[in-house]
Amino acid sequence: MSRPSFGGGNDLPAVFPDWSPYPDLDSAARAYLRDPDVALEALGGVLNGATVVCFTLERFVNEVNGVWQEVVVCDGSRLVLWHGEDVPPTDGPAGSMTSSLRVVPLSTVTEVGCRRRLSRSPSGQARTDSIDVYLLLSSMDEAGAGDEGAQAPRHDALRFGKTLDDGGAGQIARLEDFARLVASLVGRPTL
Template identity: 75%
Template sequence: MPAVFPDWSPYTELDSAARAYLRDPEIALDALAGVMRGSQVLGFTLERFVNEVNGVWQEVVVCDGTRLVLWHGEDLPPGDGPPGSMSSSLRVVALSAVTEVGCRRRLTRTGGGQVRVDSIDVYLLLSSLDETSAGPGLGAAEDGGPVIRHDALRFGKTLDDGGAGQIGRLEEFARLVSSLVGRPMI
């Protein structure tokens, strides 16, 4: 059964959105504050879901105009620590490392002919390489060499997972990043 979380899309301030949506907003906001250090939040997106093995998985992605700051929190699986243990991690990606932004919307028509967006998938292709392994059956290219893949950040929302408001906010975030990629950083 899918978990239903409060809608963060009406909140334009990161602090309010995180407190409404995340299970552990204090941990996330404290970790982000240590990196942001007064930088202006131009846009953000949030994600949260329940994994059958690990429990709650949470993510915040913030754009400050020159970089993306990602916080990720995840419950540890049973046996990897005392009950209630979780990981908290940060990743900072310079916008200059984003080489491509893709946004795919799935549109449907209502009975009255209105077009509606019922899902969105966004990817940010990075100049860094993803970890890969090569060998028989492990992703080797046809010539036997390793398969090289660029690292990517992926985000998605649907009407069932987030609703129309979060779909719209993720699309706004993709447009913001798209407008900044490739511009000189001053």
């Protein structure tokens, strides 16, 4: 199964290689991301040798901007997020993409939530079909700020999700591990 890429001719697989078997960021990124060198260089400049405690990866193809990629790394005191996204042809030359970085201190994470959807087999055994994770931040969401009819201010949040169709059981488990580890660090003094 494939979906058309943004440029038309080349098809990108709808299901990318599974990164979940790879315990280290470098191997997982190289197995999963289209642009691992761009991501790893950007992350490396911020991590600067810090130990990667946990990470999660996301990649998908959308109808508007082509490939969208994200890496979230926790080094025990911060979340470092890299995001890469193809630029529409009307916004730049063919093959252009954005690469952005965000650093969020763990001290700004006020809440970690994790929701699993379970289904039961005929034998009654529960299986996780999908997982949704959110990290509520103390910063305010700027979306809609200053617009007429804007909603009341709300806290910024980071959201991540995996399903059996989008990532599989391995990536669901890795995202749940990521959420648990971040939750175990939130509210604790940093060294």
